Amino acid sequence: MNRIKNYSFFQTFWLVILRMLVGWHFLYEGVSKMLNHGWSAYPYLMDSGGFMAEFFRSIAANPVMLTVVNYINIYGLTLVGLGLILGCFASMASVGGILFLAMYYLSHPPFIGADYLMPTEGSYLWIDKNLIEAAVLFVLICFPTSRIIGFDRYIFRKKIKDK
Amino acid sequence: MANENAQNQDKSRPESPGRRNALKTLATVPVLGALAYGVYKKQQYSRQMRDVSDVFPLSKEKTSIPELNPDGKTIRIGIIGCGIRGKQLLRAAGFATPQSLQDLIDGEKADKKDTRYQMFREQESLNIAITGVCDIFDSFAEEGIAAGANIYREGLNGKYGAAPKRYRHYQEMLAADDVDAVIIAAPDHWHGTMAMDAARAGKHVYCEKPATWTVPETYMLRDTIKQTGVVFQLGHQGRQVDSYHKAKEIIDKGLLGPITLIEVCTNRNDPNGAWVYEIKPDSNPQTIDWKQFEGNPDRIAEYMDYMTKNNLLRYVGPDDRGKFSLERFFRWRCWWDYSTGLSGDLLTHEYDAINQLLDVGIPHSATSSGGVYFFKDGRTVPDVLQTTFEFPDKNMTMLYSATLASNRNRGKVIMGHDASMEVGDTLTVKIDSQSSRYWDKMVEGKIKPDVPFYTYVPGKSDVDAITSATELYFAQRGLLYSYIGGKRYDTTFLHIREWLECIRDRSRQPSCNINAAFEEAITAHMGTRAYLEGRTKYWDKDREEIV
Incomplete structure (x- = not known):
């Protein structure tokens, strides 16, 4: 917790901003899927490539698994977004976010020769935005701010006092 | 709780640690408000921009497949022509040759993603029996018989039902009492003739396209089907x-x-x-x-x-x-x-x-x-x-x-x-x-x-x-x-x-x-x-x- 106390104003400010940006991204991904009634991960999973493609396609091919995955995506993304924005169990939310991003990265790895139907807005080689966002979440876990700005300040207040 | 504390303390001291705590705890909540506002505006925009129902009205109707008649009797089918298309038709009706299913089973073993055998096994049973097989080439006829007997949808060395009777001439099959309806998958030059003969024999007809080979038989076919009143379906599955x-x-x-x-x-x-x-x-x-x-x-x-x-x-x-x-x-x-x-x-x-x-x-x-x-x-x-x-x-x-x-x-x-x-x-x-x-x-x-x-x-x-x-x-x-x-x-x-x-x-x-x-x-x-x-x-x- 020492590190927290040592943040300068700008360090805290920008770390919180970073948390907000990632949180916003997750939350809106979740909410937009919630509002789009016919949404399903099916085409995305079927479009999977790379060494784990078979695994992702088998999820798409199994109606029960697909339904579960759809729910996990819709509500999981929303919860991760809320957690990051509100600073509520933010570390847990970050870990959840990293898991999501890892799945997205592994299902569509930007390897040489990989070819996807899903159009991308940029050019990627080995590193894509999923990987970068996952790294951002690792940074946020190592430099937590939710106990300074966020619900965790209240949730974990006793522990702080004890220390 | 944090809020109440903050408010209570607020009365006594304007810049209390409690108030600061509360502010810092809740500082990011407005971000949610901003996002909610954004989502609301975006929804409103898409509704407005996508509201084309006045010029492009469509029903929500979906195609549904009615349940199979539960009291329907078993229909006894004879097939004329067991070449490429004939075997495809038999398979679509639920009767595939053990060899073709064995290929699917092997395919499934080699590749778990290959679910064609599973899908075929799960395909609804149409409550029919293949009782007659007619082909003028022995191998095709044998394949047709094997498919017709494969009532449990098995691969090679499986358990099979009774073999349908082989007919060397389609006329003999049309004379059989245990055939209610025929599927015609012979070459084009036989379609019309076979369909007419079948109708005259009182058999219902599923005939591959095209309906006829010559123009004169086209009129005869229409008259014969209408006069006999048999149920005729032409094989345009695109329907x-x-x-x-x-x-x-x-x-x-x-x-x-x-x-x-x-x-x-x-x-x-x-x-x-x-x-x-x-x-x-x-x-x-x-x-x-x-x-x-x-x-x-x-x-x-x-x-x-x-x-x-x-x-x-x-x-x-x-x-x-x-x-x-x-x-x-x-x-x-x-x-x-x-x-x-x-x-x-x-x-x-x-x-x-x-x-x-x-x-x-x-x-x-x-x-x-x-x-x-x-x-x-x-x-x-x-x-x-x-x-x-x-x-x-x-x-x-x-x-x-x-x-x-x-x-x-x-x-x-x-x-x-x-x-x-x-x-x-x-x-x-x-x-x-x-x-x-x-x-x-x-x-x-x-x-x-x-x-x-x-x-x-x-x-x-x-x-x-x-x-x-x-x-x-x-x-x-x-x-x-x-x-x-x-x-x-x-x-x-x-x-x-x-x-x-x-x-x-x-x-x-x-x-x-x-x-x-x-x-x-x-x-x-x-x-x-x-x-x-x-x-x-x-x-x-x-x-x-x-x-």
Whole structure:
């Protein structure tokens, strides 16, 4: 917790901003899927490539698994977004976010020769935005701010006092 | 709690640690407000921008498949012709050869993703029995028998049911008491004759397309089916394609505007697609009944009569009809002596789809051109064919364009003044930039012309929704919701199923009944005759004659 106390104003400010940006991204991904009634991960999973493609396609091919995955995506993304924005169990939310991003990265790895139907807005080689966002979440876990700005300040207040 | 604390302490000290705590705890909550506002505005915008229901109203109707009649009796089926298509039809009906299923089982073992065997096993049972198998080639007959006996849908060395009886002549099968209905998958030159004989014997008929080989038999077939009252279904399984129902709704509601041109195509680029089928190793004059293959004498007389009168003998043969030929037996589609060419084999599917959607009926005229340009293997039927059908009553032209030597994908496109629609397993509607109907919406920016505006994807839950860009991207590549209501259906299975249900409930009519079959056959014959004679052929509506 020492590190927290040592943040300068700008360090805290920008770390919180970073948390907000990632949180916003997750939350809106979740909410937009919630509002789009016919949404399903099916085409995305079927479009999977790379060494784990078979695994992702088998999820798409199994109606029960697909339904579960759809729910996990819709509500999981929303919860991760809320957690990051509100600073509520933010570390847990970050870990959840990293898991999501890892799945997205592994299902569509930007390897040489990989070819996807899903159009991308940029050019990627080995590193894509999923990987970068996952790294951002690792940074946020190592430099937590939710106990300074966020619900965790209240949730974990006793522990702080004890220390 | 934090809030209350903050407020309580606020009264005593304006800058208390409690207040600061509360502020820091809740500092980011407004971000949620901002996001909520953004989502609200975005929803409002999309509702407004996508509200095209006044000019593009569509029902939420989805195609459903009615339950199989629970009290229906078991229908006993005889199959005539167990070649490539015959075996496909048997399989669609639930009866596959052990060998073909073994291939699927092995496929599943090699690749877990290969679920074809599982899907076949799960396919609904149609409450039928295969009691008769007729083929003039021994191996095909044996395969048909093996398929018919494979009632438990097993691979090799499995448990099988009773073997259906083999008939060497279809007439013998038609005389059998234990056959209620027949599936005809013989070559084209036998379709009409067999269908008529079956109807006269009181058997219901599922007949592969095209309905007939000669023009005169087309009238006879229609009369015979109507007089005998048997249930007749022509094998255009396209009638069962889910998206066609939505396409019909779009057309019927006039959402495309006046339709003046329809373009339909066939593109294939492999020997199999060009009817160069495998010659089976065990085929010879002993295992093939060539005499029966030659055809019905009345039909041959009608064929020769037309060819002679119109000076078209160069299209007859070149081999003598009586001369045994393995090539002609297995690749009969390449010769007019047995075939109806591209018109009968492939144009008919396209025409029947359009007839289903627009109820166009028989065209006023047909003009054809083409030739044998790629498969110079001695065939007489062209491998490239263009036929233009005119429908002046409908103010419309239908253009059929085919090559067997290019795989370039060209869709079925229906062109209206207001919008065009590409029809396949999915539908894509594009608004025309000069449309009158959608002009105001285009000016308002609510509709963008010339880009996919509406896509129908079978099985998607919001059938009336304008599709999002990503979904569209996947849909156009056939990667979206290939399951209908969680189930994937084989259209041939559905087409046979419909025929059987009409036999069980005689108040119902099959979708590709004898009237549709008559229109299909006449239209195909017009295209063929226009090609052979090298001149436009007309349909005299009143006299019901091709002139």
